[in-house]
Amino acid sequence: MSxxxxxxxxxxxxxxxxxxxxLIGLWSxxxxxxxxxxxxxxxxxxxxxxxxxxxxxxxxxVDFRVTIIRTAASFAIAMVLAVPIxxxxxxxxxxxxxxxxxIDFFRSTPASAMFPLxxxxxxxxxxxxxxxxxxGAALAILFNVAYGxxxxxxxxxxxxxVMGASPLRVLADVTIWESLPQTFVGxxxxxxxxxxxxxxAEMFIxxxxxxxxxxxxxxxxxxxxxxxxxxxxAGALGYALNLLFILAxxxxxxxxxx
Amino acid sequence: MARLKLLPGGATAPDAPGTVTAEAEKDRFRAFxxxxxxxxxxxxxxxxxxxxxxxxxxxxxKGKIVSVFGPNGCGKSTLINMISGILPYDAGExxxxxxxxxxxRIGYVFQNYREAVFPWLKAIDNIRYPLKFLKxxxxxxxxxxxxxxASFDVKIDLARYPxxxxxxxxxxxxxxxxxxxxxxxxxxxEPFSALDYExxxxxxxxxxxxxxxxxxxTLLVSHDLDEAxxxxxxxxxxxKKPTRVAARIAYDAxxxxxxxxxxxxxxxxxxxxxxxxxxxxxxx
Numbered sequence: 001m002s003x004x005x006x007x008x009x010x011x012x013x014x015x016x017x018x019x020x021x022x023l024i025g026l027w028s029x030x031x032x033x034x035x036x037x038x039x040x041x042x043x044x045x046x047x048x049x050x051x052x053x054x055x056x057x058x059x060x061x062v063d064f065r066v067t068i069i070r071t072a073a074s075f076a077i078a079m080v081l082a083v084p085i086x087x088x089x090x091x092x093x094x095x096x097x098x099x100x101x102x103i104d105f106f107r108s109t110p111a112s113a114m115f116p117l118x119x120x121x122x123x124x125x126x127x128x129x130x131x132x133x134x135x136g137a138a139l140a141i142l143f144n145v146a147y148g149x150x151x152x153x154x155x156x157x158x159x160x161x162v163m164g165a166s167p168l169r170v171l172a173d174v175t176i177w178e179s180l181p182q183t184f185v186g187x188x189x190x191x192x193x194x195x196x197x198x199x200x201a202e203m204f205i206x207x208x209x210x211x212x213x214x215x216x217x218x219x220x221x222x223x224x225x226x227x228x229x230x231x232x233x234a235g236a237l238g239y240a241l242n243l244l245f246i247l248a249x250x251x252x253x254x255x256x257x258x
Numbered sequence: 259m260a261r262l263k264l265l266p267g268g269a270t271a272p273d274a275p276g277t278v279t280a281e282a283e284k285d286r287f288r289a290f291x292x293x294x295x296x297x298x299x300x301x302x303x304x305x306x307x308x309x310x311x312x313x314x315x316x317x318x319x320k321g322k323i324v325s326v327f328g329p330n331g332c333g334k335s336t337l338i339n340m341i342s343g344i345l346p347y348d349a350g351e352x353x354x355x356x357x358x359x360x361x362x363r364i365g366y367v368f369q370n371y372r373e374a375v376f377p378w379l380k381a382i383d384n385i386r387y388p389l390k391f392l393k394x395x396x397x398x399x400x401x402x403x404x405x406x407x408a409s410f411d412v413k414i415d416l417a418r419y420p421x422x423x424x425x426x427x428x429x430x431x432x433x434x435x436x437x438x439x440x441x442x443x444x445x446x447x448e449p450f451s452a453l454d455y456e457x458x459x460x461x462x463x464x465x466x467x468x469x470x471x472x473x474x475x476t477l478l479v480s481h482d483l484d485e486a487x488x489x490x491x492x493x494x495x496x497x498k499k500p501t502r503v504a505a506r507i508a509y510d511a512x513x514x515x516x517x518x519x520x521x522x523x524x525x526x527x528x529x530x531x532x533x534x535x536x537x538x539x540x541x542x
Contacts, residue, residue: 155373158344162366163439164391173387177378255377255421 042225050225051232060214064233067211070126070198071241074133075191081134082141082190083183089142090149090179091171107143111136111197115205129201136197137190144186148179181256184249191241199234211237295320295475296341296443301350303333303340310336312500314350321473323466325486327532328496328504329540334479335447337501341477342366342445354443362443363392365436365474369448371429375420381427382416385434392439406438409468426457433465437474444469446478450485459517462489470513483536487529488515495532497539505535 024044030036031043042050054060089096111132118135122128152175160170202212211234218227249256290297296318303311310333318324326334339345341352343359344366354362368374375384385406389399407416412434414427423431429449436444449465450458466489469476480486486493487509495504509528511519519525 153373155368155370156376159366159368159374160387162342162344162364163388163435164363174376177376180378255419 039222040224042228046225047228047232051229054226054229054233060229060233063209063211063214063230064237066209067195067198067202067234068237070130070202070210071133071191071195071237074130074194074198075137077130077134078137078141078190078194079187082138082186083145086142086145086183086186087149087171087176087179090146091175093150096146096150103139103143107139111193112200115201119205124206128205129198129207132201133194133197137194140193141183141186141190144182144189145179148182148186149175151182152178180253181249184245184253184256188242188245188249191245192238195234195238195241290317291319293319295355297351297353298341299351301340301352302348303336303345304348309500311340311347311350314501316494316503318475318477319492320355320475322491323469323476323478323489324492324494325490326477326479326494326496327481327483327486327536328501329498329536332496332498332501334496337496338445338447338477338479342443363439363441365439365441365444367429367433367436367444367446367449369451371425371432371452374432375428375435377420380417380419381414381423381431384420384431385416385438388435388439402438402440406434406468409471410434410464424457426453426461429453429457430461430464433461437468437472440472441474444474444476446476448479448481451481458485463514463516465489467514483529483532484520487525487532488520493528493532495535495539498542504539505532507532507535 027041027044031038031041051060055064089099114132114135115128118128118132122131156174156178157170160174161167165173198210199212199215201207202210203216207213211230214230215227215234218224218230294317296316298314298316298318301311301314301316302309314337326337328334336345340347341359342364352359375381376387379387382403386399386403389402392399394402410430412430414423414430416431420428420431429452433449450461453461462485478486478489480489490509493507493509495507496502497504507528509524511522511524
């Protein structure tokens with residue numbers, strides 16, 4: 001490898017850090033020049049040390065974990081409900097046509113608008129948060145699974161059929177595999193919807209823990225470093241979940257796009 | 259009247275001259291030449307108001323390779339798709355030694371190999387896939403795959419996924435997948451038309467060898483007349499729609515046939531004759 005191309009490769013690897021450096025630079029500048037009230041905008045270092053000490057010695061980790069568990073639970077419920085229904089919907093054009101509008105309507109309805117309804121149904125507690133998040137995630141997953149099943153390549157299904165596969169076998173051996181790339185799109189969208197709803201639910205519907213509640217509390221007592229730390233934790237969680245699903249997709253849908 | 263009973267679809271007779279007696283009409287369903295494998299009777303297929311096949315009859319001999327050739331849009335692929343059970347038809351009857359398609363082991367090779375192989379399975383598992391419908395023991399299945407690989411003299415790494423193989427290698431996998439069940443009938447829908455010439459020659463050569471060894475009844479749709487003649491025991495020429503058989507031309511040159519075969523007088527004669535009929539049909 002020539003030194004030029006080596007340097008270029010290193011440069012490319014560092015490129016994403018430019019944005020981070022810019023943000024931190026701008027933040028430090030705004031803090032140092034008191035462009036923004038320092039009570040509202042602590043220095044990056046203060047925010048970072050709040051994050052770090054919250055994780056290592058404080059209870060940030062507790063809220064972090066609660067939010068992860070809620071998101072995971074609602075995502076799991078959404079998957080269990082949405083994947084089988086999505087497959088059924090996608091396999092039958094008749095069924096799909098007859099409930100497409102209904103699903104599309106609820107998918108377009110902000111899940112947060114459903115909070116009061118779910119509160120009435122499930123009461124103030126753990127179940128409501130998980131139920132609303134699962135509802136929002138399930139619709140996204142359902143739609144994508146159905147879409148993937150519907151758009152499975154007809155020729156591969158025919159190939160299996162002509163080899164003697166029964167309709168059920170065609171579904172298991174071809175259609176479901178064909179729908180996997182689209183299912184992963186749905187899973188990624190679903191998990192991020194679940195996270196958004198869980199955080200909002202923790203903020204507003206009677207929570208005593210979770211990242212959402214932590215952000216809200218810190219804001220109310222003007223503990224800004226703590227608030228930024230919790231926001232950062234929520235961001236890191238969202239990013240990590242997305243990354244996890246991208247890696248899983250690469251592993252399980254290795255043929256995708258090829 | 260017998261005809262109406264047999265064909266509830268209400269097919270009408272194909273351009274039959276008025277001299278056909280009721281007796282001969284009935285015979286159409288019972289009689290076919292000795293050595294026939296597939297009998298097609300009264301096949302009718304309509305597409306959005308236009309009639310592609312109307313009371314179409316055909317006999318395909320056992321263990322022979324028949325090339326289907328004809329004008330654009332005459333329904334060559336439609337014909338083999340109906341015979342292989344992929345495509346439903348409006349009326350008629352298709353039997354394989356008296357059995358219907360569901361009771362017959364068939365192999366089908368699509369033109370578009372990319373959308374025919376299963377990319378989530380390794381090449382070897384693609385080849386093995388149809389064996390699971392045959393209830394063979396593990397050892398029998400392995401023996402079949404091994405024998406097939408030996409026949410094709412395969413030199414590709416079958417532990418790879420299809421998308422890691424070249425187009426020709428993918429089509430080879432697809433051909434072996436069709437043959438591994440030891441099909442009674444093999445359908446090939448323009449199997450080489452998406453491949454480069456070198457690969458086409460190689461695959462034709464191997465396929466021909468295996469088909470002759472195994473005596474598989476084969477229906478090949480081709481848009482390349484040289485290929486159609488070179489591989490065929492018989493060239494089946496079709497008319498424009500509503501499609502009928504324009505002619506059937508036998509070609510019995512010795513096998514294996516190679517590129518050199520295409521230079522022989524016999525080959526050129528069969529090809530010119532086919533071409534003449536084809537052009538006549540196209541201009542009609």
